[in-house]
Amino acid sequence: MEIMRLVVTGPVGAGKSTFIRSVSEIEVVDTDRRATDETLMLKKRTTVAFDFGRLQFGPEMALHLYGTPGQSRFDFMWDILIRKAHAYILLVAAHRPHEFRSARRILGFMKQRSQIPMIIGLTHTDCPGAWDAENIAIALGYLDANRCPPIITVNPNQSASVAEAVIALVQHSMQGCLV
Amino acid sequence: MAISTEKLSGILQNFVTSTNDVQGAAVVTPDGLPLATSLPGAMDEERVSAMSAAMLSLGERIGNELARGTIDRIYVEGNQGYGVLTSCGEDAVFLVLANQSAKQGLLMLEIKRALTELKLVLM
Ligand SMILES: Nc1nc2c(ncn2[C@@H]2O[C@H](COP(=O)(O)OP(=O)(O)O)[C@@H](O)[C@H]2O)c(=O)[nH]1
Numbered sequence: 346m347e348i349m350r351l352v353v354t355g356p357v358g359a360g361k362s363t364f365i366r367s368v369s370e371i372e373v374v375d376t377d378r379r380a381t382d383e384t385l386m387l388k389k390r391t392t393v394a395f396d397f398g399r400l401q402f403g404p405e406m407a408l409h410l411y412g413t414p415g416q417s418r419f420d421f422m423w424d425i426l427i428r429k430a431h432a433y434i435l436l437v438a439a440h441r442p443h444e445f446r447s448a449r450r451i452l453g454f455m456k457q458r459s460q461i462p463m464i465i466g467l468t469h470t471d472c473p474g475a476w477d478a479e480n481i482a483i484a485l486g487y488l489d490a491n492r493c494p495p496i497i498t499v500n501p502n503q504s505a506s507v508a509e510a511v512i513a514l515v516q517h518s519m520q521g522c523l524v
Numbered sequence: 525m526a527i528s529t530e531k532l533s534g535i536l537q538n539f540v541t542s543t544n545d546v547q548g549a550a551v552v553t554p555d556g557l558p559l560a561t562s563l564p565g566a567m568d569e570e571r572v573s574a575m576s577a578a579m580l581s582l583g584e585r586i587g588n589e590l591a592r593g594t595i596d597r598i599y600v601e602g603n604q605g606y607g608v609l610t611s612c613g614e615d616a617v618f619l620v621l622a623n624q625s626a627k628q629g630l631l632m633l634e635i636k637r638a639l640t641e642l643k644l645v646l647m
């Protein structure tokens with residue numbers, strides 16, 4: 346059985362923990378604690394180490410999903426998780442443009458440590474004020490559309506949508522292996 | 525109710541200076557923010573706090589998963605010394621750093637004592 350480790354990262358409240366909960370076949374290992382920082386504006390609990398879920402992908406492969414904390418004070422966890430990952434998805438809440446900078450910062454951190462395949466998943470596209478993919482790409486620093494990683498839309502609350510995102514990520518990373 | 529961080533700092537400073545072989549201590553929130561710290565100069569309190577929270581949460585989770593019951597403390601022993609994490613009520617985590625010559629039993633006793641004091645302020 347092959348194991349593929351996928352990391353789900355992104356700013357606070359993007360939907361990382363929800364994403365993993367939606368598709369994991371095991372009870373998710375979560376390390377959410379009561380939030381006491383500015384996270385409280387968005388939600389009550391926040392991830393302090395990582396989320397872990399597992400998903401069987403065909404008969405030969407198991408996917409291990411690791412969700413990171415969003416706050417940069419936990420960047421040592423970003424570092425630990427990305428070093429062992431085979432691919433990752435950056436979740437960005439499309440309706441919170443003030444967080445694009447934090448997403449960009451995470452991206453920079455990951456890029457510095459790892460060249461593994463990645464895609465961008467836009468969440469909260471159902472919410473008022475959501476930006477479109479093109480403008481988010483620019484906000485994240487991808488000025489040239491040809492050099493931009495694949496951008497997909499995902500709703501972490503819907504397992505079918507998350508499953509599609511996971512497939513997109515696995516496929517993208519396999520393409521990466523061929524070239 | 526506001527926690528008196530001044531009192532917490534006082535207790536920590538006193539603990540660090542008066543306990544043999546203790547090099548630093550911190551009280552942090554379970555989501556990894558510093559409440560009060562008295563740490564060696566080179567250590568960043570924000571980082572230390574986040575790490576403490578991450579480690580305690582994982583330790584508790586492991587305790588749970590491997591049927592070890594409620595976790596009293598997490599213990600890291602390296603050739604340069606010890607790091608001991610103790611849950612300090614629902615709203616705080618207590619981290620103590622000691623050098624390698626610390627006597628474990630004594631250290632635990634001192635930590636227990638400090639915990640009692642801290643809990644009174646945190647209540
Ligand atoms: N409406 C809507 N809500 C979402 C979407 N994605 C996530 N959420 C909600 O946003 C919150 C995100 O929480 P969480 O998964 O803890 O985010 P994390 O900080 O990235 O782990 C949860 O309440 C989710 O239900 C989305 O695409 N649409």
Ligand SMILES: [Mg+2]
Binds near residue numbers: 361362363413414
């Ligand atoms: Mg989370």
